[in-house]
Amino acid sequence: MTIWRPDPTTLRRPAYLSLADQIAHAISEGKLEGGARLPPHRRMAYELDLSVQTVSRAYEELIRRGLLSGETGRGTFVRPQRREPDPPYLPERLGEVIDLSILKPVCETMHLDLMKKALARLAETLPPSAALSFRPNVVFPRHRAMAVEWLKVCGLDAPAANISLTNGATAAMTVALMSAAPPGSTVATEAIGHHTLTPLASYLGLTLQGLAIDQEGILPDALDSCCRNTGIRAVFIQPSAISPTATLMGAERREAIAEVARQHDIAIIESDILGALVENRPPPVAAFAPERTFYFTSFTKTVVPGLRIGYLVAPDRYVAAVANRHLVSNWMATPMVAEIATRWVADGTALELVDWQREALRKRHQIAAQMLPDIPFLSHPQSLHIWLPLSGERTEETFVSHARLQGVAIAPGASFRISPDEKGRAVRISLGSTTEEELRTGLGVVANLLRGDPEHLLLAI
Missing domain, CATH: 3.90.1150.10 (Aspartate Aminotransferase, domain 1)
Known part of the structure; x- marks a missing residue:
């Protein structure tokens, strides 16, 4: 069997990167298979008329790319590469990326094992309503009661009647926007904000107004000025370390944002998808202005991605609007996933x-x-x-x-x-x-x- 070797005539400057690219290409083409041992640094350097340092840098570059692994005392080996599935199934990461x-969130085998056990247990003890009912009010009373307890962990006291279970944060955000801002209106948000908010606002016929931010998020003066000059209907905020700039809004700033919203009678939509994960944080903005704040949190970013359940808390005057819009856009959250979330909140797993x-x-x-x-x-x-x-x-x-x-x-x-x-x-x-x-x-x-x-x-x- 012929063992593949780099072609020294095609090397270009910088030589270490050119060599690394040649080896990477050979791996992608299957000329170097997983587990293959590369020549020692000195032998490769001699065969290619390069310095040992150049070969070492090339090997180190390939280790950084995840293509090689170095084992002390044994040598340098090609790492087994993930096989890409046939279309139309796409992996989360393609090839070597x-x-x-x-x-x-960080996930390990433990998370999958817990989900498997939860599903097995669910198969044995599935409530009839979770499989047979079309009516949210029949399926979710017990889940809403447990949501009340989880929201307390997140720093918010909310009545069960104001809570809607949703299929994650995106569904909650969509329903909140539909309820707070009619088509044609303007919603303010952070100048650097939620990446799906822009297309979602476009689909809903809304205009977004980016507001100045600092190390705590939106500036109250910027929000006040926008309210006076633009006539916005709502402000969308991410005050607890989930915004792109990872800002944590202090209690004083949260209270100030709530007061500006109250003065101008606009709604607040608060995304708190990290929820209980963020330690030593102030109460949610919803605690300062419960009469106008749509608050939502979920489990996908803090517990396990497959637990796609969220809790949306609506102000009293919007409870009916939220229920109606959720019905027409989602009907109701997936009962069996909600069942797992409720059990995990109850037994402490979450x-x-x-x-x-x-x-x-x-x-x-x-x-x-x-x-x-x-x-x-x-x-x-x-x-x-x-x-x-x-x-x-x-x-x-x-x-x-x-x-x-x-x-x-x-x-x-x-x-x-x-x-x-x-x-x-x-x-x-x-x-x-x-x-x-x-x-x-x-x-x-x-x-x-x-x-x-x-x-x-x-x-x-």
Whole structure:
């Protein structure tokens, strides 16, 4: 059997990156299979007439890309590559890409095992109403009562009658917008805000107005000015570390936002999808203005992604509107998933997983600090991501493209920019969507790109 070797005649400068690209291409073409052992550094250097240092840098680059693994005393091996499924089924990450673009909690085998056990238990004890009823009022009274208890953990006292169970946060956000702002009206939000809010507002016939932010989120004066000059119907906020810039709004700011909304009689839509995960935070804005705040939280970002259940709390005067709009857009949340959430809240599993997630994120933030030691970025100890401003002449598009070409996917700041006046360039990097090893590799690529010369990087790729 012929063993593949790089072609020294096609190497270009910088040689280490050209060599790494040749090996990566051979792996993708199947010429180097998983488990294959590469020649030792010195032998490869001798065969290609390169320095040992150049070969070492090439191997290190491929280790960062997740294509090779180095084993002390044994050598360097090709890592087994994931087989991509046949269309139309698409994996969450394609090929060799380390996906730091999608916002996910940290997940391990434990989470899947717990879901399997919950489903097995559910098969044995499924309430008839969960499978046979079409009426939310028949299915969900017990679930609403347990939602009251979970919302207390999130810092909010809410009556069961004001709570709707939804299929996650997106459904809750949609219903809240439909209830608070009729088509043709304007909704204010953070200048750098929720990435799905822009298309959703467009589909609902709403106009978005981005407002100035600082390290705590929306500025009360900016909201007041917008109310006076624009005639908005609602303000959408993310006050607890889930916004792209990972800001945590203090109690005084929350109260000030509530007071501005009260003065101008506008609704507040509060996204709190991290809920109980964020420690030592003030009460939700809904606690300061319950008469006008649509508050929602969910389990997908803090417990397990497949637990797609959310709780939407509506002000008294909007309870009927929320119920009607939820019926026409979703009818009701999936009863069997709601059943698992209710059981996990009742037996403490949900809170245990939130506590576990908090500790897992602590480790991820330590990795970010280690891999980006001299690079400023914004974060919160319980955020699922970091917000990384770009300096110099780097554009978001070019930086994201460079990272992608080196096997790392990150999200450009443009995806979150609501206001065209917001000129800062940045990228969002998820900390929970991969393994710790992949996170280190991905952040290593980002760090190298930031420290390099953008002109030279363009020539090297």
